[in-house]
Amino acid sequence: MNRKYVLTISMSMLLVAAGCDRLEHWFGTESPNQRFVKEIPAGTDGNNNRVAMLLPDFTQLVDQQGPAVVNIQATRDNRNIDGDSEVSSDALPDNDPFYEYFRHLLPNVPQTPQANDDEYNFGSGFIISKDGYILTNTHVVNGMNNIKVLLNDKREFQAKLIGADTQSDVALLKISATELPVVEPGNPKDLKVGEWVAAIGAPFGFDNTVTAGIVSAKGRSLPEENYTPFIQTDVAINPGNSGGPLFNLKGQVIGINSQIYSRSGGFMGISFAIPIDVAMNVAEQLKMTGKVQRGRLGVVIQEVNYNLAKSFGLDKAHGALITQVIAGGPAAKAGLLTGDIVESINGEKLDSSSDLPVKVGLLQPGKQIILGIWRKGKKEEIKVILDDMSPAINNSPSTASAVMPTDGINFTEQHLGLSLRVTTKGLVIEEVRGLAAQVDLRRGDIIVAVGQKLVHDENDFEQAVEASGKSVPLLIRRASNTLFIALILP
Numbered sequence: 001m002n003r004k005y006v007l008t009i010s011m012s013m014l015l016v017a018a019g020c021d022r023l024e025h026w027f028g029t030e031s032p033n034q035r036f037v038k039e040i041p042a043g044t045d046g047n048n049n050r051v052a053m054l055l056p057d058f059t060q061l062v063d064q065q066g067p068a069v070v071n072i073q074a075t076r077d078n079r080n081i082d083g084d085s086e087v088s089s090d091a092l093p094d095n096d097p098f099y100e101y102f103r104h105l106l107p108n109v110p111q112t113p114q115a116n117d118d119e120y121n122f123g124s125g126f127i128i129s130k131d132g133y134i135l136t137n138t139h140v141v142n143g144m145n146n147i148k149v150l151l152n153d154k155r156e157f158q159a160k161l162i163g164a165d166t167q168s169d170v171a172l173l174k175i176s177a178t179e180l181p182v183v184e185p186g187n188p189k190d191l192k193v194g195e196w197v198a199a200i201g202a203p204f205g206f207d208n209t210v211t212a213g214i215v216s217a218k219g220r221s222l223p224e225e226n227y228t229p230f231i232q233t234d235v236a237i238n239p240g241n242s243g244g245p246l247f248n249l250k251g252q253v254i255g256i257n258s259q260i261y262s263r264s265g266g267f268m269g270i271s272f273a274i275p276i277d278v279a280m281n282v283a284e285q286l287k288m289t290g291k292v293q294r295g296r297l298g299v300v301i302q303e304v305n306y307n308l309a310k311s312f313g314l315d316k317a318h319g320a321l322i323t324q325v326i327a328g329g330p331a332a333k334a335g336l337l338t339g340d341i342v343e344s345i346n347g348e349k350l351d352s353s354s355d356l357p358v359k360v361g362l363l364q365p366g367k368q369i370i371l372g373i374w375r376k377g378k379k380e381e382i383k384v385i386l387d388d389m390s391p392a393i394n395n396s397p398s399t400a401s402a403v404m405p406t407d408g409i410n411f412t413e414q415h416l417g418l419s420l421r422v423t424t425k426g427l428v429i430e431e432v433r434g435l436a437a438q439v440d441l442r443r444g445d446i447i448v449a450v451g452q453k454l455v456h457d458e459n460d461f462e463q464a465v466e467a468s469g470k471s472v473p474l475l476i477r478r479a480s481n482t483l484f485i486a487l488i489l490p
Contacts, residue, residue, distance in 0.1 A: 056196045061251045062210055067152040067181040068127045069245060071202045072136055072159075072173075074144035076119040124201035124244030125149070125173065126183050126253065128283070132157075132175040135279060136243030137258055138164040141171050149175050152208065163286030167227055167294075169258050170274060170282040171243075183245055186252030188231065188275035191215055199235045199257050201244030211236040213271075220272060221354035222259070227294065227361035229354070230272040231255045237271035246273045255279075281362055295363040295386035298329020300482065303353045304341060307439070307486035311471035312341060312451070313377045319343040320353035323475065323482045334384040337375065338475065338482070339452035344372035360386065376452060416465070416472075416487065420447070422457055426477075439485050441476070448482065449475040 121144060125136035134149060141147055147159040157175035164171035198212040213235035220230040233246065237257050246255035255273030285292045301320040309317040320342045325332045344350060345359050346369055363369065365388040373380050417434030418441070420427050427447040429436075449455055450464035451473050465472050472487040 056212070056249060058198050058210060058212060061198060061247055062200065065183055065245075065247060065251050065253075066200055066208060066210075068183045069152065069200045069208070070125045070127065070134060071150040071207045072121075072123045072125050072140055072243060073148045073150070074121045074123075074141045075146045076144050122202065122205060122240055123242040124240065124257070126243075126245040127180050128182060128280075130178060130180050130182055132177045132180060133162075133283075133287070134159065134173040134175065135256060135283060136171050136173060137256065138166055138169045138171045140243045141173070142166070147173065149173065150207065152181075163290045163292075165282050165286065165292045168274060168278060168282045168292070169228075170256065170279045170286075172283045172286040183253045184251065185276050185280070186248050186250065186254040188218075188254050188277055191218060191231065191248065191254055193217060196249050197233055197235060197254070198247045199237060199241060199244055200247070201237075201241035201257065203236075203238035203240040205240055209241075211241075216270070219352070219354065219358075222272065227358055228274055228278055229358045230258070231275060233271050233273065234269050235271055236267045238267050278358075278362065293365055293388055294361040295365050295367060295369075296330065296388060297356070297360050297384065297386060298326040298331040299336065300324035300326070301342070301353045301356060302483050305486070307471070307488055308473060308484055310488070311468070311473040311486040312339075312374065314341065314374060318352070319350045319374065320356040321484055323484060330384050330387050334382050336371070336373070336382060336384070337452060339375075339449065339473070339484070341374040342371050343374055343379070346370055347372075416489075420458075420461070427455060427457075427461060429476075435487060435489070439487055441474070441485060441487070442478065444478075446477040447474055448477055451475075 121140050121142075123136060123140035125134045125140075127134050141161055142164060147161060149157045149159045151157070155177075157177060159173040159175050162172040162174050193215050195215045196212065197215055198210060200208065200210050203209050203211075213233050215231060216234050217232040218229070220232045222228075222230060231246065231254070235246065235257075237260050241257050244257050245253040246257055248254045253276050255275055256279050257271065257273050259272040260267060261270035261272070282292050299322045302323050304312075304314070304317045304319050304321050306317050308321060309315075312321075322331075322336060322338055322340045322342065325336055325338055342350060342356055345356065348359065350356055350359075360369070363386060365386055368383055368385050371382050371384055373382060417432065417436035418429060419431035421430050422428075425446055429441060429443055429445045429447065432441050432443055447455060447461065450461065450468060453460070453464045453467075455461040455464055470489045472489065474485050474487055475482060476485060
């Protein structure tokens, strides 16, 4: 795993509707019903020898699925992987007294000069078709032009990079071979938090290494990773595991191990895997066209918290709240509005805002979708035709207050804890105290609307606040961003 892809502790812990039906294209229709993992007793109750707890045994999984897992070594500028260098970037210097001892213990660890660390990557992958297609991570092979694949039976092949997608971190390789062992896909939608899973890969160059744990969470969104609903596990994942498979208890691949959350660069109990249906959707596009196309809706969204749900009249917090509609985009053409809450896409409910970009991104440009939205206390359905996300997205605010002809009008809303000034830019917050300060309203924020009603002056604002009752959803502009903040009145 390249170190620049390891998530550090300073990073914030910040659509999967398509793909499963395409897996047969790669794997065929055979789906063994046997469980590759048997459960063995961990203890008895002492009275009647009943099993008190069950633990999994992964031996059958490793025996039957292990041969389809590969080790990947990639270099830049045709460097010889088996060159004469004697020092690894992760190894001891050759003048260290323990060097010779550890060198013999680590026969598969890449031996590369420390200065040329950027020219060498190593990781894992797995075979998805008998004729030699292999999945791995983009960051394992990105920028490398000499890729070697080492099979479980010790055979070595030069691999061709069919395509790589940076956003999903999925890459597709091809080797010239036939009748290869392949993995069986699973359905990540059936995966449950707390379920046992196992990884096979080559951490630190130790190939055929098996680690196990449980699913910690599903649908995780990570910084700058808006199109992948990661599976979080506590399976031990380290540099070299990248691109390797994550198996469920049936011996089926349900994800590709991709990233870790770490202080040191090593495993700390939080690992992330790309769901296999997302990866296979990307792989099919890479195989057919060499690139990946994603649908674009053309909105900026935020999470719906409890107070916002209450202020918009929802019974619980769910869905994606639209804070900005991009001018000229699919959403604008379909009539979506700032303040709409997207509750479902093609009938699939959205539990959180992160579900929306994931589901839309998995769909092809030109596809018509049906969005279930919540607007002014009522449910509606709106049809939208997606376009390609490749056009540049204008991040400047598209919802603006009308230009005011006057400047310097002052008024104070004592019960809100706000001091406002009407300017040519709109209603600018000059002072925050009491209730307003508690919900993170800030000096300099510009109030654009209350709910979905634009406010231009004192009368607009007061009438809109009064009509909102005890829960007031304020749309504000902060720098170049727009967002909703719920102000709950006593």
